[in-house]
Amino acid sequence: MxxxxxxxxxxxxxxxxxxxxxxxxxxxTGCRANGSEAVYEAFxxxxxxxxxxxxxxxxxxxxxxxxxxxxxxxCQGICSxxxxxxxxxxxxxxxxVKPEDVAEIVGATLGEGKLVERLLYRRPDxxxxxxxxxxIPFLNRQxxxxxxxxxxxxxxxxxxxxxxxxxxxxxxxxxxxxxxxICAEISRSGLRGRGGGGFPTGRKWEAARQQPGxxxxxxxxxxxxxxxAFMNCSVMEGNPHSVIEGLMIAARAIGADEAYVYIRAEYxxxxxxxxxxxxxxxxxxxxxxxxFDTEFNLHCELKEGAGAFVCGEETAMxxxxxxxxxxxxPKPPFPAQSGLWGKPTIxxxxxTLAQVVRIxxxxxxxxxxxxxxxxxxxxxxxxxxxxxxxxxxxxxxxTTLREVVFGIGGGVTDDAGNIDPDGFKAVQIxxxxxxCLTREHLDLPLDYDALRSVGAMVGSGGLVVMNRHxxxxxxxRFFMDFTQRESCGKCVLCREGTKQMLSLLDDILEGxxxxxxxxxxxxxxAAVAKGSLCGLGKTAPNPVLSTLRYFRxxxxxxxxxxxxxxxxxxxxxxxxxSAEKCKGCGACxxxxxxHAIRGEKKKPHQIDETLCIKCGACQAACKFDAVxxx
Numbered sequence: 001m002x003x004x005x006x007x008x009x010x011x012x013x014x015x016x017x018x019x020x021x022x023x024x025x026x027x028x029t030g031c032r033a034n035g036s037e038a039v040y041e042a043f044x045x046x047x048x049x050x051x052x053x054x055x056x057x058x059x060x061x062x063x064x065x066x067x068x069x070x071x072x073x074x075c076q077g078i079c080s081x082x083x084x085x086x087x088x089x090x091x092x093x094x095x096x097v098k099p100e101d102v103a104e105i106v107g108a109t110l111g112e113g114k115l116v117e118r119l120l121y122r123r124p125d126x127x128x129x130x131x132x133x134x135x136i137p138f139l140n141r142q143x144x145x146x147x148x149x150x151x152x153x154x155x156x157x158x159x160x161x162x163x164x165x166x167x168x169x170x171x172x173x174x175x176x177x178x179x180x181x182i183c184a185e186i187s188r189s190g191l192r193g194r195g196g197g198g199f200p201t202g203r204k205w206e207a208a209r210q211q212p213g214x215x216x217x218x219x220x221x222x223x224x225x226x227x228x229a230f231m232n233c234s235v236m237e238g239n240p241h242s243v244i245e246g247l248m249i250a251a252r253a254i255g256a257d258e259a260y261v262y263i264r265a266e267y268x269x270x271x272x273x274x275x276x277x278x279x280x281x282x283x284x285x286x287x288x289x290x291x292f293d294t295e296f297n298l299h300c301e302l303k304e305g306a307g308a309f310v311c312g313e314e315t316a317m318x319x320x321x322x323x324x325x326x327x328x329x330p331k332p333p334f335p336a337q338s339g340l341w342g343k344p345t346i347x348x349x350x351x352t353l354a355q356v357v358r359i360x361x362x363x364x365x366x367x368x369x370x371x372x373x374x375x376x377x378x379x380x381x382x383x384x385x386x387x388x389x390x391x392x393x394x395x396x397x398x399t400t401l402r403e404v405v406f407g408i409g410g411g412v413t414d415d416a417g418n419i420d421p422d423g424f425k426a427v428q429i430x431x432x433x434x435x436c437l438t439r440e441h442l443d444l445p446l447d448y449d450a451l452r453s454v455g456a457m458v459g460s461g462g463l464v465v466m467n468r469h470x471x472x473x474x475x476x477r478f479f480m481d482f483t484q485r486e487s488c489g490k491c492v493l494c495r496e497g498t499k500q501m502l503s504l505l506d507d508i509l510e511g512x513x514x515x516x517x518x519x520x521x522x523x524x525x526a527a528v529a530k531g532s533l534c535g536l537g538k539t540a541p542n543p544v545l546s547t548l549r550y551f552r553x554x555x556x557x558x559x560x561x562x563x564x565x566x567x568x569x570x571x572x573x574x575x576x577x578s579a580e581k582c583k584g585c586g587a588c589x590x591x592x593x594x595h596a597i598r599g600e601k602k603k604p605h606q607i608d609e610t611l612c613i614k615c616g617a618c619q620a621a622c623k624f625d626a627v628x629x630x
Contacts, residue, residue, distance in 0.1 A: 150235060
């Protein structure tokens with residue numbers, strides 16, 4: 001991994017210079033779900049009650065007249081501590097703020113410059129209090145390019161985006177650069193698509209640019225549907241104009257005069273903010289006829305998808321925009337040759353387009369200063385699961401899994417949420433089409449080729465950490481169930497193959513598997529991966545094949561020993577009573593509906609496995625934790 005360029009900020013260094021005080025309430029989906037809107041309203045009331053003028057939109061001029069801007073932002077990153085409130089220029093970050101905390105914050109921090117310590121972040125490893133983003137490893141160990149303004153910028157203010165240099169890259173592309181120069185600059189940057197495939201963006205654009213004919217299209221793929229993934233959603237919620245600006249540059253590069261943002265309706269906040277941003281850009285003359293007073297036109301529409309995972313596939317998305325059922329088509333021809341309504345079309349995802357703005361603004365050389373030779377730049381991930389800090393992160397390609405899980409994530413937790421130094425078991429990376437990595441991959445640099453070499457993929461950026469109490473067979477079944485349900489059914493191998501794979505996994509988890517099951521599962525997975533029509537089917541077996549590769553002993557324990565090593569599978573778990581812990585109180589005997597427990601009063605009891613139905617009622621009834629799963 002290359003050294004980080006000093007001009008690129010992390011979450012701690014992205015804060016704008018502010019002379020007066022400013023309160024920024026996180027208004028990302030996670031914080032809103034935890035009540036940040038009520039916190040925002042409380043701040044407006046309390047600031048006004050102090051006699052200070054309160055304004056709802058940041059303005060550089062207003063910082064000199066004593067007023068206190070109280071504004072919303074997109075995701076501030078550390079979602080596990082929501083709702084978040086940042087106070088500038090003090091660079092204070094308060095966490096888990098409730099409306100009833102606001103009066104104290106206004107009085108102590110805004111009034112007297114004092115900290116409210118109980119609302120500060122406390123490091124799980126050292127118990128140390130952290131004043132703000134500069135002190136929190138989760139935030140100060142990242143490198144922000146796409147997320148540079150997400151979390152501080154008011155996403156509903158075009159003026160503020162412009163004050164941060166917004167639309168300068170698009171203006172440059174339309175007034176100073178030719179399409180050939182734009183494609184060349186993007187190619188020179190080495191930017192690869194952030195949607196999962198990792199195809200070189202410049203090459204895709206150049207292929208579309210060279211196609212004859214006056215009519216071409218650009219589509220923004222905002223149909224993020226992976227379980228546990230919310231990176232694109234957060235970018236659209238936190239900085240929607242950056243996506244539109246990237247879309248404009250892409251259109252200029254290939255000669256398109258019409259663009260679509262295909263966004264899933266399940267993202268209502270992102271839909272609302274993107275609609276507002278499109279309307280603002282149109283009103284400002286950035287979209288429509290004669291863009292930037294040039295001869296070029298660009299009309300942009302939002303198309304709300306109904307939430308079909310397969311519509312993330314390029315050709316299925318095109319079919320959906322055309323009004324057809326969202327099903328993939330064979331390639332070639334590729335969309336760059338014949339896409340929407342038979343015209344050359346390029347499709348890039350949200351993060352890719354937001355990266356384009358940085359490249360045109362800063363140049364390809366700056367972009368290549370971070371990341372790896374084969375994968376320059378940064379990648380956003382949604383870090384979730386058994387980890388101390390969960391949320392939205394952005395790191396350079398080449399960062400190791402160890403840095404993400406332990407350096408940024410703060411370490412692995414047990415089921416109760418406590419740090420477990422030896423608890424790491426696996427990471428599922430790349431969403432339902434990705435793969436599971438193990439302890440031996442902790443020092444693997446994260447990029448497209450390295451991950452592909454071990455049977456995983458960057459994917460859209462979902463990253464789920466699992467502790468040692470996780471059943472990997474159940475994890476494989478979870479993702480297979482998802483992709484099987486999302487299969488459009490067009491090709492037999494995906495429609496029937498995933499269904500049969502799911503059935504085999506059920507056999508394993510419920511004790512019906514035999515020595516033929518695992519070879520059949522592996523063979524079927526390879527066939528589905530090879531023969532399916534589109535990326536959904538081709539990658540659907542990945543979670544199964546990668547867990548078979550790295551956790552085969554767990555599969556074999558389920559099949560041959562009829563046990564679940566993690567003790568998670570209800571049909572396979574075995575219960576026993578600890579003679580040391582049992583007090584002979586008889587509580588377990590009284591709740592056992594099949595009379596499988598015997599024992600005398602005040603003497604250790606026993607479970608008859610031949611009668612036990614593994615319902616767990618005895619475990620719940622025991623006050624001494626004497627009933628154990630093995």
